[in-house]
Amino acid sequence: MVTELFQVDAFAARPFDGNPAAVVPLDAWLDDAVLQAIAQENNLSETAFYVPWAGDDADYELRWMTPAAEVALCGHATLATAHVLWNELGCELDAIRFRSRSSGVLTVTRGENGLITLDFPTIPIERIDPPAGLAGALGIMPDEVYHSYDLICVYGHKRHVHELRPDFPALAGIEGVRAVGVTAPGAGHDFVARLFAPAVGIDEDPVTGSLYTMLGPYWSERLGKRRLTAHQVAKRGGELWLHLPEDRPGRIEISGHAVTYLRGQITPAG
Numbered sequence: 426m427v428t429e430l431f432q433v434d435a436f437a438a439r440p441f442d443g444n445p446a447a448v449v450p451l452d453a454w455l456d457d458a459v460l461q462a463i464a465q466e467n468n469l470s471e472t473a474f475y476v477p478w479a480g481d482d483a484d485y486e487l488r489w490m491t492p493a494a495e496v497a498l499c500g501h502a503t504l505a506t507a508h509v510l511w512n513e514l515g516c517e518l519d520a521i522r523f524r525s526r527s528s529g530v531l532t533v534t535r536g537e538n539g540l541i542t543l544d545f546p547t548i549p550i551e552r553i554d555p556p557a558g559l560a561g562a563l564g565i566m567p568d569e570v571y572h573s574y575d576l577i578c579v580y581g582h583k584r585h586v587h588e589l590r591p592d593f594p595a596l597a598g599i600e601g602v603r604a605v606g607v608t609a610p611g612a613g614h615d616f617v618a619r620l621f622a623p624a625v626g627i628d629e630d631p632v633t634g635s636l637y638t639m640l641g642p643y644w645s646e647r648l649g650k651r652r653l654t655a656h657q658v659a660k661r662g663g664e665l666w667l668h669l670p671e672d673r674p675g676r677i678e679i680s681g682h683a684v685t686y687l688r689g690q691i692t693p694a695g
Contacts, residue, residue: 431513432469432687433505436632436663438539440686443663444632446502447472448509449691457495463691464490470627473502475523483524485510487531493626497527498574500634500679504541507533508683540666542680547669548574548638556602562595567607575620576602577639580609583617587658597623606636608644614656614664616644632663634679641667641677 430449437443447467451474454460464472469492475485487506489499503523510516520534532544550571559578560566565585567578576599580586586609596605604622611617618640620633637655644653645667653667668678 428691430467430687430689430691431505431509431685432467432689433508433683434686435501435505435508435683436634436657436665436681437661437684438682440684442661443681443683444501444630444661445469445686446499446505448502448506449474450509450514451476460488461490461495465492468492470630471496471499471502473499473506475506478524480524483522483530484518485521485523487523487525491622491625491627496625498525498545498635498638500543500545500637501632503531503533503543504634504681504683507535507541508685511535513685513688536680539682540680541683542678543634545635545638545677545679547642547675547677550577550639550643556599558595558599559605562592562599563605563607564590564592571639571643573639575604575606575622575636575639577643578605578607579643580607583609583611583658585609586617586619589619591621591628593621593623593628596621604630606633606640608640611654611656615648615650615653616640617656617658619658629659631659631661632657632665632681634665634681637665637667637679638677641669641679645669 434443475487478486489502523531534542550573553572555570569579571577606620608618620630651669655665666680
């Protein structure tokens with residue numbers, strides 16, 4: 426097996442910002458164990474794999490893997506994959522349709538100045554009581570806690586989000602919690618956010634597109650706005666532009682930039 430591999434900084438306008446993702450184009454699916462081994466070897470928060478799709482409903486089938494497990498939805502690696510198709514492999518489509526196994530068909534479009542827009546489903550959240558051990562694991566008790574795909578913790582001031590220094594083993598030990606997103610009102614942006622996912626091998630994700638499928642609707646309703654700006658405030662971090670179209674309830678457009686960091690080949694011996 427010899428295949429191309431690209432590493433892309435997603436939700437970034439220059440290298441060394443945003444969230445790095447690996448993208449591996451394939452002609453046909455390899456065994457799942459091989460895909461997982463490649464993702465583990467890359468040791469990035471996500472590796473995206475895609476193959477051409479023969480059906481009329483999509484152009485490619487897309488899957489995402491952390492070093493430890495396959496995930497149902499990943500924003501930054503989807504953005505990175507579209508970037509590779511357009512900027513590295515000469516794809517001429519203005520809109521690329523990715524078939525996913527758990528999140529339906531995801532359409533990605535390109536705009537002016539290299540901006541790439543993901544059309545994702547929104548994910549509703551439900552307010553809950555804080556799970557046992559959450560306050561101790563985060564170090565600061567959130568004002569509100571919600572649950573859906575991930576746990577969402579809302580704070581009253583952005584400094585709380587900046588100052589969090591979680592106990593990652595304790596966070597990973599909270600039963601039934603895959604990842605914890607934290608958020609608060611912003612200053613230069615409508616809101617700020619971070620995401621911790623030690624249960625799937627990622628202590629902190631630099632920029633997490635799928636997180637905004639939950640945070641976008643929450644902040645849209647709270648602020649009374651359909652267009653929002655967000656800043657994920659990890660060490661690398663990144664900017665996102667969000668739009669919840671009035672004529673398409675249940676969808677969110679998540680936009681950002683991407684830049685190629687590395688081009689290579691996978692050539693395992695054997």
